[in-house]
Amino acid sequence: MANHVVRDLGIPTAEFAVVGDEADLAALIAEARPRRSRRGSRAPLDHSHAERAEAAEGDAERQSGVEIRNRQSGIGNRLPLAYPLFVKPVAEGTGKGITRGSKVSSPRRLAAACRAVWRRFRQPALVETYLPGREFTVGVLGTGPKARAIGTLEIVLRKGAEAHAYSYENKEDCERRVDYVLVKDALAKQAEELAVAVWRGLGCRDAGRVDFRADAAGRPRFLEVNPLAGLHPEHSDLPILCTQVGIPYVSLIGQIVESACERLPRRGRAR
Numbered sequence: 250m251a252n253h254v255v256r257d258l259g260i261p262t263a264e265f266a267v268v269g270d271e272a273d274l275a276a277l278i279a280e281a282r283p284r285r286s287r288r289g290s291r292a293p294l295d296h297s298h299a300e301r302a303e304a305a306e307g308d309a310e311r312q313s314g315v316e317i318r319n320r321q322s323g324i325g326n327r328l329p330l331a332y333p334l335f336v337k338p339v340a341e342g343t344g345k346g347i348t349r350g351s352k353v354s355s356p357r358r359l360a361a362a363c364r365a366v367w368r369r370f371r372q373p374a375l376v377e378t379y380l381p382g383r384e385f386t387v388g389v390l391g392t393g394p395k396a397r398a399i400g401t402l403e404i405v406l407r408k409g410a411e412a413h414a415y416s417y418e419n420k421e422d423c424e425r426r427v428d429y430v431l432v433k434d435a436l437a438k439q440a441e442e443l444a445v446a447v448w449r450g451l452g453c454r455d456a457g458r459v460d461f462r463a464d465a466a467g468r469p470r471f472l473e474v475n476p477l478a479g480l481h482p483e484h485s486d487l488p489i490l491c492t493q494v495g496i497p498y499v500s501l502i503g504q505i506v507e508s509a510c511e512r513l514p515r516r517g518r519a520r
């Protein structure tokens with residue numbers, strides 16, 4: 250799962266757990282707790298990467314995100330998750346499995362959301378701390394050192410949209426429910442730097458998108474990478490972004506092909 254690798258690259262993610270069966274679920278429910286500090290005041294649990302690095306050694310493992318897959322994984326009391334949480338299939342795309350029930354604030358809803366993912370998608374549920382802030386998708390073109398961010402869209406849900414998330418239904422009906430706003434502010438620039446680091450770090454090629462959402466403190470955190478981003482000219486996020494930054498659709502496709510061609514052996518050199 251990309252979250253582990255991305256976190257190892259030093260990119261902030263949400264706190265997360267992978268929940269594969271009822272035993273995992275029971276353990277997660279026992280550990281997930283309201284957002285309160287030990288002193289009892291309300292405080293966000295999330296920490297920036299730098300803060301996390303400074304965390305006491307004994308705390309380091311607790312902060313690092315724990316993947317639980319089965320009864321043998323011995324999660325003990327290390328899970329750092331706090332409500333509200335967000336539940337999604339571990340390996341889907343295009344908002345599949347993301348609904349108004351994905352954001353959960355109680356053990357009952359957490360259990361219902363995990364079971365819905367297992368039943369419908371026959372795969373583990375990825376449970377993350379809910380990120381309440383601005384959402385960005387960054388377009389990236391190129392490979393390795395040539396990879397560059399071409400711009401950032403903020404995903405802004407309109408009034409009639411399904412609340413809380415860029416869900417399957419919101420994506421399907423995006424023309425009526427979503428505004429895609431080209432943004433260039435400091436947070437967008439930060440997301441772009443992180444996106445290129447993710448892209449290079451994971452070895453992604455040619456063209457795609459990296460999604461971020463800000464945490465309660467306003468810091469962008471990695472949601473997912475889309476190494477095979479949709480290319481519908483009017484409906485897919487990457488072409489929508491390209492149109493807004495002045496890259497015509499044919500040029501986008503041309504740049505993808507050119508980037509891929511750089512991996513072909515050069516004529517004359519191959520012999």
Ligand SMILES: Nc1ncnc2c1ncn2[C@@H]1O[C@H](COP(=O)(O)OP(=O)(O)O)[C@@H](O)[C@H]1O
Pocket residue numbers: 263335337341342343344345347377378379380381384413414415416460462472473
């Ligand atoms: N931890 C989270 N906190 C808040 N919203 C989230 C979280 N994870 C996902 N979302 C919402 O769900 C949407 C889809 O999730 P994402 O991980 O990008 O999967 P995909 O787009 O492949 O379906 C995001 O665009 C975002 O709106």
Ligand SMILES: [Mg+2]
Pocket residue numbers: 460472473
């Ligand atoms: Mg996404």
